[in-house]
Amino acid sequence: MICIPITSGTNKEALRAIEKSCRLADFIELRMDLIGRGNLAQLISAARDRSASIKIIVTCRKKEEAARAGKARRVKNAVGNSIDRKIALLKEAIELGADFIDIELAEGQAVIKTLKSFCAKHGGQTGIIVSYHNLKETPELDKLEEIFNQCAKAKPAIVKIVTMAQKVEDNMKTMGLISYARKRSQKIISLCMGDKGVISRAVAPSMGNYLSFAALDLKEQSAPGQFTVGEMRQINALLQRQRTAPLEQVLCPSGDSPQNYVLLGNPVRQSLSPLMHNEALKKMGIEGSYNAFCVDDPGEALQSMRAMNIRGASVTIPFKVAVMKYLDDIDADALEIGAVNTIINNHGRLRGCNTDWLGLILTLKKAMTVENKTFVIVGAGGTARAAAYGIMKEGGLPVIANRTVEKGKVLADKLNCPFYSLSEIGKIKADCLINTTSVGMYPHQDKSPVKIRALAGYPYVMDVIYNPLKTKLLADAEKQGCKILSGLDMFVNQGAEQLRLWTGKEPPRALMKKVILARLIQSEP
Numbered sequence: 001m002i003c004i005p006i007t008s009g010t011n012k013e014a015l016r017a018i019e020k021s022c023r024l025a026d027f028i029e030l031r032m033d034l035i036g037r038g039n040l041a042q043l044i045s046a047a048r049d050r051s052a053s054i055k056i057i058v059t060c061r062k063k064e065e066a067a068r069a070g071k072a073r074r075v076k077n078a079v080g081n082s083i084d085r086k087i088a089l090l091k092e093a094i095e096l097g098a099d100f101i102d103i104e105l106a107e108g109q110a111v112i113k114t115l116k117s118f119c120a121k122h123g124g125q126t127g128i129i130v131s132y133h134n135l136k137e138t139p140e141l142d143k144l145e146e147i148f149n150q151c152a153k154a155k156p157a158i159v160k161i162v163t164m165a166q167k168v169e170d171n172m173k174t175m176g177l178i179s180y181a182r183k184r185s186q187k188i189i190s191l192c193m194g195d196k197g198v199i200s201r202a203v204a205p206s207m208g209n210y211l212s213f214a215a216l217d218l219k220e221q222s223a224p225g226q227f228t229v230g231e232m233r234q235i236n237a238l239l240q241r242q243r244t245a246p247l248e249q250v251l252c253p254s255g256d257s258p259q260n261y262v263l264l265g266n267p268v269r270q271s272l273s274p275l276m277h278n279e280a281l282k283k284m285g286i287e288g289s290y291n292a293f294c295v296d297d298p299g300e301a302l303q304s305m306r307a308m309n310i311r312g313a314s315v316t317i318p319f320k321v322a323v324m325k326y327l328d329d330i331d332a333d334a335l336e337i338g339a340v341n342t343i344i345n346n347h348g349r350l351r352g353c354n355t356d357w358l359g360l361i362l363t364l365k366k367a368m369t370v371e372n373k374t375f376v377i378v379g380a381g382g383t384a385r386a387a388a389y390g391i392m393k394e395g396g397l398p399v400i401a402n403r404t405v406e407k408g409k410v411l412a413d414k415l416n417c418p419f420y421s422l423s424e425i426g427k428i429k430a431d432c433l434i435n436t437t438s439v440g441m442y443p444h445q446d447k448s449p450v451k452i453r454a455l456a457g458y459p460y461v462m463d464v465i466y467n468p469l470k471t472k473l474l475a476d477a478e479k480q481g482c483k484i485l486s487g488l489d490m491f492v493n494q495g496a497e498q499l500r501l502w503t504g505k506e507p508p509r510a511l512m513k514k515v516i517l518a519r520l521i522q523s524e525p
């Protein structure tokens, strides 16, 4: 549900904004601290005339908050700093039949109680929102839980907690609070402000936030980072998370609660995993979503994952090794490879796994026999280790070729296999060459880690890169008569294996490949 705050500087402008907003939103919030000489009775009645179903929240914030929200020019209109005037205004809102009034936790439990009993005396039609705003930072999750408990003390209709995101991980804290509130059957609005908080605004609706705030247009933003109503609708449509069930069903689900998954990496903007996993979840009939998070601190991200009851995570560059020390348990494959690309959350216990090796092996085995065949692995990083592990497990023989000789030799020694420098690749006799470096990946499609003439004689060449679909390495290999395997199947298979670990169900691999293929073809120049 979308709520448009009405922040116009005059009563006349506010009436115009109400006229437009009632067509676009489920809720409007009358920001009486910002509407100059606002006539509450007139504003409420205009909204009711425009839409019988619109819900109305009446709010009167303190001056400082209006100023921080970028409304400094109007602050002279603010009435919010006199508690007596504020109480009088909120009581008037109750008498006029507003659906909700918003009172800050900072005003104290006595004020909250007074307003609550005033509501009850007037038929209890108006719900109380107890709100907490931190305009500087986002406290730690345990502190936020304490604040939530204070807000929830008077059993309000809704608890609202809004904090300033100083770093991207702060989003996970406010979203962690949504799970915390839902477990306690308390309706909540929890989100972060600021540029680094936009993720929470986009993702929170799918996590069960009671409503999303969106501005009528950019001029009317009531808080930094707020989307416009058009943007919010687009995001909701993209996430395909428009709720059809009433909130009560979400708060007290009769069946399973939503199963949400995340991608943790930095950067993640280009990742196609959300597209692939969300399509798969939908097809599998699983209520839940998969969202990408660009994180700075993997430890904090995993802590939030536990708190939010996120069922599983994919881990990508640069955290495949760094996450390991924060996990409760790591499976034998991932331990041997020395990297985790999948996390399973089993009631707060996080288990690390690796599906990259399986993704690669399933792809290879579809095209050729692995047993007793020789594979030149170009690279000595995490993917090279996963490739070598899978190949050896299937009875194949790896050979390492890497740019940095020392690093390549360390890996080759560990695997007890030969090492060659990149310039020697043409001399090696092998059945398949696999590129596990990022050379040739979009936007550097004109690069290849191996010279074209060195590819002659390799029956198969595989690239773990899937964007572009045909890398320069693969195009060169084709010219040399090699059979080629793109990284697309590996990507689909490693993702499908993640879904199998998370859900115990067989994922729709063909569909997953189809959506990624379509997206890659669409974005080809």
Ligand code: NAP
Binding pocket: 317, 320, 356, 359, 379, 380, 381, 382, 383, 384, 402, 403, 404, 407, 408, 436, 437, 438, 439, 441, 449, 464, 465, 466, 487, 488, 490, 491, 492, 494
């Ligand atoms: P990584 O641990 O950082 O290792 C990268 C390797 O690439 C290192 O051995 C590095 O060599 C080599 N390298 C980097 N730049 C190079 C250059 N200009 N010339 C020659 N060698 C170079 O990375 P990773 O996690 O293994 O990931 C590697 C690639 O695999 C990424 O593109 C990733 O997207 C892809 N991947 C794809 C899938 C899939 O499902 N298709 C799954 C996992 C990963 P030095 O030792 O000399 O630095």
